[in-house]
Amino acid sequence: MNEVRVGIVGLGRLGRTHAINLAQNVPGAKLVAACSFVEDELEYAKRELGVTETYKSFEEMAASPNLDAVCIVSPSGYHPEQIRLAMEKGLHVFSEKPIGLDIEDIEKTMEVIKAHPDQVFQLGFMRRYDESYQYAKKMVDEGQLGELTVVRCYGIDPSSGLESFVNFARNSNSGGLFSDMSIHDIDLVRWFTKKEVSRVWAMGKNAAYPELDELNELETGAAMMQLEDKTMAILVAGRNAAHGYHVETELIGTKGMLRVAAAPEKNLVTVFDENGAVRPTSQNFPERFSDAFVHEMKEFISCIKEKRQPEVGAIDGLQSTKVAIACQQSVEANQIVEVK
Amino acid sequence: MNEVRVGIVGLGRLGRTHAINLAQNVPGAKLVAACSFVEDELEYAKRELGVTETYKSFEEMAASPNLDAVCIVSPSGYHPEQIRLAMEKGLHVFSEKPIGLDIEDIEKTMEVIKAHPDQVFQLGFMRRYDESYQYAKKMVDEGQLGELTVVRCYGIDPSSGLESFVNFARNSNSGGLFSDMSIHDIDLVRWFTKKEVSRVWAMGKNAAYPELDELNELETGAAMMQLEDKTMAILVAGRNAAHGYHVETELIGTKGMLRVAAAPEKNLVTVFDENGAVRPTSQNFPERFSDAFVHEMKEFISCIKEKRQPEVGAIDGLQSTKVAIACQQSVEANQIVEVK
Amino acid sequence: MNEVRVGIVGLGRLGRTHAINLAQNVPGAKLVAACSFVEDELEYAKRELGVTETYKSFEEMAASPNLDAVCIVSPSGYHPEQIRLAMEKGLHVFSEKPIGLDIEDIEKTMEVIKAHPDQVFQLGFMRRYDESYQYAKKMVDEGQLGELTVVRCYGIDPSSGLESFVNFARNSNSGGLFSDMSIHDIDLVRWFTKKEVSRVWAMGKNAAYPELDELNELETGAAMMQLEDKTMAILVAGRNAAHGYHVETELIGTKGMLRVAAAPEKNLVTVFDENGAVRPTSQNFPERFSDAFVHEMKEFISCIKEKRQPEVGAIDGLQSTKVAIACQQSVEANQIVEVK
């Protein structure tokens, strides 16, 4: 089979990561088109990544006869419509998370995806393709930890971005801490346990920037979840980790425990200086999940070539969004919320 | 001042630890009396620890003219009555946690303690006297972590004791996982934050021994708590840690995070063998808190000599028991419970 | 500029790694030719990597009009001659270490390289392109560790390969432990300190397989080195690490210390099981240096496109081999050996 020709929509920080990977790091893929409102981004794609077609309209890009697939990295609100549009044009679709912000809209999108079973649909839960998470998943699936009883997930953004978030929140709605930050963690809970979440209680506290209270945003939050088989899940989400980007996952089972990134080590270096014995830490998601982004895109291309569906699909998007919304409702009600 | 003459009640595993410390490791203390139903234990105290008076009745021991203080390590149900009795006899009292099992009984005991302000009363929350916890507390109090937003506490007993617990639970009531295991963690939450717990949701899962369901006991549990100032606390308690005795505490603040015993390392050794790079882990509480038990008893004796009260008193016992009871109620109701 | 067309010689374990990288992971490179004595390897290269020309003779491959560069991964003894031959054909050359086994032969090769200054020559000291080593190098060059006083390098192969090495050694000459295993470490010492080694004392001990004594081989060895400015270097080399592939480097400076891979962690996972708190460890060099192999090849291709020479060149090969030979002589004499 020839190279898979891909068009990308969205060339922000994450979009650029995917674009570079498609152009340079994923054998069998060819980045041929890019879509953005920002002229500079399109120039960049042409000049640096060899893209030959540029668009301001996703609809026009999706109509190009030169595409086999699209990679959707636009703002979250556009995802469902763009997924449907691309699917209906006969294209394979890789979409960043979340699959959508509104449950009805997501369900409508899932109908369209189901109606095109020969087209690949993959959602961007890249952590599943990270080497350490794969190692953990294999141990769990082989039963080395026994039966899981508790899953704990931390997703905390670096303090360095907090002030700009506060400014952003003055004018925009992030969707709330749990939708914005914990959606990957919710997916991990479901992935590792193979169970759905039944009930959640979520809460938060604004301490460095109490003005976030008025903006209905959270600096740091926590959620406890009961899964359908009584497995417990604990989430901590935040925007204020002094040491960088803290994504950590713990699995407690009847035969052992396991942590992915107990300390979010940046590399294999230990420095001994006046602070003590120091492990430098990851600073942001493109650094931490650099390889995972490549691996997930290789999987997308392989699925297309091998005419199969990836492990992570639309249902994972629907379920994780449901739970994230329940967390947000729970914060507002300060009560337990059932996940339907 | 002369040596402080102490009588001990209870010579089980923990009682023996305190007895040895009073007899050998705490300058200024002299263990003169021991009380137990078990003749062998009294023989041991005479032979090995140089105790000169032995008793089967706590009341009789408390009446001895040769005592300045008592150390209460009897079963939890006896604590309140023995505390009151000793207080009324004019003795200084060190009592193991919990201060009691029933709120009314505890409140009555507190009245008696308050009525004897010149006698020292100390509760056995030894973790506060552990070197690592003291280091953490100092950092928090100096503001090095900023304002605390999340406290996470794990207290998990080793798997090696689980089967015998199951047998025990067939005939006895442990008080429930949270009263039995989390009371120290609840005290840590209060100690670090200086705030009280307002609301809790607790739950559990029995996986290795599903028969615990019928016995109304839990193998592993989790609780989320909201404090009066919205600080969040997360507890995990359990009886099934394959690697040993896992007591870990995390403090998340606006300026940094801190973990005490992120891995419960037994010592400073790292072994590199076919398993990988291995840190041996603590196996039980006498090992982990060996020094803390000495330090808390030294503090008790110092308080007596210096005519002052220790940091950890009856109110800490009352409040931690209230929260533990709320957790247990929450498990049973599977609902959020308010702590009065 | 068009793609750089590369031919590879040698398709063993490391050769295959380079071949895959050139074919799939290095943008701007195109693997067009492969040379091997082994027919299956050539078939593999055609079938899996899209190679269009295959050869049994390096001389013939070097004469192909379709090549811009060669990648030499043949047995060490062939390196010098193949480097010279390719250079004289006008090709850019990437050669695996060592640059050669004999000093005169290497010096002759260096003359040829110098005579073709417009062709890129790069030697395969991939550790310099590892992310952790680059992080360490930057710290050193920025003076964050102050002036270096001690460099310690461990290079120990996994026990799993020791028995087969013993069998190999019965019939073949490995070149000796220090030439075989420590050449990368010697390069690191020179790279970090920017100084040359003056004197060495090396020794070894055979314990698991004492029969290696008769074969004049070492299971485990150590060397101490004095550099021209009195900086000290310590090497440990071996073939018997129970936990896997232990490559570790330490830098001690006047302002701080630093270790790369203090524990050779495989990933970010920590497992807590009956062994304790376990970090899984790297098992072999393709795993440990997977990314470094890609980065060094990207650098090779960039050098060609940008008409510049890489940081690591022929002189690094010459000097590291001199030191390795001195170590071997020191073992045999059990005396200090001067490095000329």
Add this chain to the structure above:
Amino acid sequence: MNEVRVGIVGLGRLGRTHAINLAQNVPGAKLVAACSFVEDELEYAKRELGVTETYKSFEEMAASPNLDAVCIVSPSGYHPEQIRLAMEKGLHVFSEKPIGLDIEDIEKTMEVIKAHPDQVFQLGFMRRYDESYQYAKKMVDEGQLGELTVVRCYGIDPSSGLESFVNFARNSNSGGLFSDMSIHDIDLVRWFTKKEVSRVWAMGKNAAYPELDELNELETGAAMMQLEDKTMAILVAGRNAAHGYHVETELIGTKGMLRVAAAPEKNLVTVFDENGAVRPTSQNFPERFSDAFVHEMKEFISCIKEKRQPEVGAIDGLQSTKVAIACQQSVEANQIVEVK
């Protein structure tokens, strides 16, 4: 048996540690006498430690009829004579290391010790009584690491003391880096391997304070040693660890490796702040070996009561001093030195 009555000579930093332990932390011991040139120290001993006899002359203290044993913590040069004097007075002797500075003097002292086999003699190699070292020793003796091939020992003092050392060295002779700092490490090499050192090569470098060159002192040094059975030992000694007091020991065996204090962790705390994931580190020997000092003194008292000799005796002092002197000679000659 009654309490063992001990007199101590020397009340400097380490002397005070031993004095406090004898007075308060070692059951069965009673500190009755102290000897010092410094009046304030004697006052301290009387006031704080309950000492009833004070002396300016060791000879007079040794003549007291109220002593069973002496603890010698005087300057190293006095050790041999004081040991002999006390032995001849019929006293049990605990002496700090080194047993002496001069081989002949040590041998003469050993003769006296041998002539009094019913009196306990113990040398202050306290690391052998550290919990982590004991754990390591047990693993080695049980064969869990297989046969040892390499022992690596680091003993590096904190940078905070370097400037005052430079001032000290202007007027005094420390005995040289290896005698001053490595004597404990040399003892560990012998203890773990049960073998003697045959040959050493030692060297050093002064970088932060090049003026140490003229004072014939070393800031940082390294030594490689060949043991009688070809086991290799590597020492690094220094006075300039930015992170504190770095005592680390590594054992490489045919079945596994082991490190004591791979990072010299101060406690069980990990701090996550803008520096990364930080383990605070030990700052000095009284902190690091606090428990070991108690344990060794408990062993001394037990030996007296149980009429047996401790594991660490005069021969260990002689052999370690021989090796330290050989290291110093090797530095001066910059050649390998045989240990007789």
